[in-house]
Amino acid sequence: MNGLRDRYMKQAPKEVPEEIANNSNYFPYFKVRSWNFTYVLAGWEGAANDYRVLQDALSRPQPYGLRVYDGKYYLCDAGYTTMPGFISPYRGVRYHLKEHTGRTPKNRKELFNLRHSSLRSKIECTFGILKNRFKILAGKPNYPFPTQVDIVLACTVLHNFIALEDPDDDILNENVEIDEDTGEETNEDDSNVMDYTQSRSQREDRDVRNEWKELRDQIAWAMWVDYCAKYNGGNTMESGLT
Template identity: 55%
Template sequence: MDRNEVMRRMNNAAAVATVLVMLMVFIRRYQHRPLKRRNIPRHPSYVRDLDKHSHMRRILNGSTSSCQDYLRMRIGPFMNLAQMMRDGGLLKDTIHVPIEEQLATFLYKMGHKSKNRARRIDFIRSGETISRYFNKVLGAIFSLRDRFMKQAPNETSAEIMESSQWFPFFKDCIGLIDGTHIDATVPTKDAPKFRGRKGITQNVLAAVTPNKRFTYVMAGWEGAANDFTILKDALSLPPPNGLRVYEGKYYLCDVGYPTMPGFIAPYRGVRYHLKEHSGRVPNNRRELFNLRHSTLRSKIECTFGILKSRFKILSAKPHHPFPSQVNIVIACTILHNYIAIIDPNDKFLNEFMHVNEEDGDILNEDAPIIDFTQQMTQREQLDTREEWKSRRDQIA
C-alpha cells in the first residue's frame, strides 16, 4: 500500500471520528435541555374526554351542596335550565361540548369571578373555547329577559296584604326602586364620566317587588350620574323598554328621588333607617311612616345583597368590553328571578342579608319635576307634586 493511500484512509477515519464526536455532543445536549410544553406528549383524546366527564360528574353528582357551591344553584334548577336552552334552541350540543358543560363554565365564572385560565384547567378546554361559549351562553340568558323579568303587576302583592305593618297603608305600592353601583372598566377617555363616590362604576337602576324579584333593570349608566337622572330616562322610553307606572299606583323610593306621581319617598329630616329606630318608639306620625317605609323598602337592598352574594362577578374588576359588562349585570338579574321562581327554597334567597342603608344623592325637591306623558307647566308640576305629598300625609 503506497503512502498516498495510507494518508487518504487516515483522513477518512479522522473525518468519521469528528462526525461521531459531534453527534455525541449533540445527543448529550439534547438529553439535558429543559423540556418544552410542545415536547410533552398529550394524553389520548379518549383519556381527556374521561377527565372532562369526570369533572362534570363531580359537580352534579357529588355532595348535596357541590352543585350549589360550584354553580350557585341546585342541580334541579340547573338541569331544568339546560333542558330549557335545549328545547328552545337557545344553545346547541356540539360534538365535544354538551349544553350542560357550556352552562357550567358560564355559571362558574359568574359565581366565582374566576379567570379564564382557571376554567381552562378545571374544564380541560382551550382559552378560546371557554371564551366563545361564555359569550354564547350570555346571549342565551339575555334572551330569557321577557320570560323571567316582567314589569310589576297592577295589583297588591301578597307580601303586603299579609302584613299588618304594611296593609292597608301601602296597598297601592307595586314595587320598590333604587340604584346600585357595579365596578366597571372603561376606556381612559370615558373614565371621568364613570368615576363617582365608589370609583369607576356603572349605575344600575332596578325595580323590585316585595318578594325580591326584579321587574325592571336599566344598566350601563355612568357611575357619576344622579339616580333621578336615570329614572327620568327610564320613564321617557316608550313601551316595552320604559318603566311602567300605573295610574294611582306607586313605587317606594329613597331620598335620591322626589315624591311625585308614581313615587313616594320618606319624610326628610326625620329618622328613617332601621338602625336609627332600634330600641326607640316613633314619636309622631312622620317617624312611624318612615319606619314602615324603611322596613318595606329594605327589601330591595336585601335583593341587591343576594344578587352580589350569589354572583361574585359583580364585585370584581371586569375584563370584558363595556357592552358585555352591561349584559352581565342584566343576565345576573334574570338568573336571580329564574332561581326565585323555580327554587323558592334556594339557600341564597333565604339566608340573612345585611342591608346596606346608605342613601343615594339627596335630591332637591323644590326642583321642577318633569312629566313624561304630557306637557305640563311648572305650576301644574308643582300642584301634582303637592297632591302626592298630601297622599303621603294621608298614609302617615
C-alpha cells in the first residue's frame, strides 16, 4: 500500500474541489482539497506538542518533508501560530462553530474565524472517518513500532484511494460527530518550495510572521467587504473589535 503513496497522496494538488470553487464563502480565499490526506508524518507519540511535530515535518529534507509552496498556505488551529505558509485563527475572538450559533459576525475577525473553523471542521471530520473505517488505529496493536508506522500510512493511502475511486462510499458520507477541543503523479518542480531549514534571527523571524499576519488581515478584510456587500447593503461598519 505504501508503494501507492505517491499516486494517491499528493501535496499541494492543483485542482480545487467543486464544493469550494462554487462557494463564495471560501473561494477564492481558501482552496482546499476535501476529505483527502496530502501528507502524513507518523511516529510521534500522541502527547507530543503539535507545533513541535510541524517543525519536524518542515525541517525534513525533500521528498520526506512537508512542502509549502509560494503563494499557498495551510489553515491551522490555534495550537499553532501564523507564520510563512500557515494561517491560524485570530486569538481572543470567538472561533468554534458552536460559538457562532444563532448570531451573525460583527466584524472581519469574527467572519474570518467562522469560515476558518468551518473548513477546519472538515479536517476533523476526515480524521473521524479514517478512525471509523480502520479500527486498528484506535487500538493498541502488538506490532513492532516500524510496522505501526506503516499501518498508519497504509490506512491513509487506502482512505484517499476510496475517496477518489468511490466518492459514494457509505462510511465516507456518514455524519461524524466533531468534538471541538477548546483547550504515480508527483510534484517535480520544487524550485518554489519554501526552505524551512535555514535559520533566521529573532528579528527576521518576527518580521516574517508579521508579514503573514498582515496577509491574514487582508484576507479577512476582503471577506468582510464581500460579506457586507451581500448582506449589509455594502455597509462595512464593524463592532466588537479591540
